[in-house]
Amino acid sequence: MKKQLFSFLVMLLPFCVSAQSDVIKKHNGETVNGKVVSVDEYTITFVYDGEEARNTISKYAIEKITYKSGRVEEVSEKINVRGEDDWEKVVILEDKSYIAGLKKAEEVRGKTGLINYHTGNTADKKAEKKLKMAAAELHCPFILLTADKATVGSSSNQLGGSQAIKKGIAYKY
Incomplete structure (x- = not known):
């Protein structure tokens, strides 16, 4: 029983962490937890959780941002080039x-x-x-x-x- 409860809590941990920060979902499947500082015409500036350094990423690399408030912003559509x-x-x-x-x-x-x-x-x-x-x-x-x-x-x-x-x-x- 303790093992099942522990497993359940471990599964909930990412949801608890993401609820306290903005979540950036990239087109390659990666997610970034942090705080979005600014959204410009072609780039987004953010700070990783627990850090102070500002990072910039192209909007072309990002699918969507889910803000801490719950609002979801679609950023760009993935371009599929098959050949x-x-x-x-x-x-x-x-x-x-x-x-x-x-x-x-x-x-x-x-x-x-x-x-x-x-x-x-x-x-x-x-x-x-x-x-x-x-x-x-x-x-x-x-x-x-x-x-x-x-x-x-x-x-x-x-x-x-x-x-x-x-x-x-x-x-x-």
């Missing part, structure tokens, strides 16, 4: 703070061919599509853009036209 066909779901991020809480995968690259007759705009769109396809192939819904280069006319190649090169680092939950 190259889901390339349109991939989000290109341009600020390092937007990747906080995400896991780095590997570098990806998208570029147009050396000999092409695209206008600058179509070359840029084609390079972006290739970049997103490379990330989608890795099952990564995010890219931190690290380089975006475009050349037009004779500076691009001997035949004129344009070439676009985009590089980034793919991230997942």
Whole structure:
């Protein structure tokens, strides 16, 4: 009987702890118990229970926050990228703070061919599509853009036209 009571109390402990703090649920299944200090446009600042250091995490990494008061705030929807066909779901991020809480995968690259007759705009769109396809192939819904280069006319190649090169680092939950 004592063993059953002890087991029951151990099972209740996480609920008692979470009732005293805010609970951040990440898309990767992890939960964080602490106090949400601020909610900004792309990031959330929080403090772990029993600590004073402020931590920042991207809203892209968070599913929802359950506040100590009981209020639930849905933060972002999980983006499921199952392969190259889901390339349109991939989000290109341009600020390092937007990747906080995400896991780095590997570098990806998208570029147009050396000999092409695209206008600058179509070359840029084609390079972006290739970049997103490379990330989608890795099952990564995010890219931190690290380089975006475009050349037009004779500076691009001997035949004129344009070439676009985009590089980034793919991230997942």
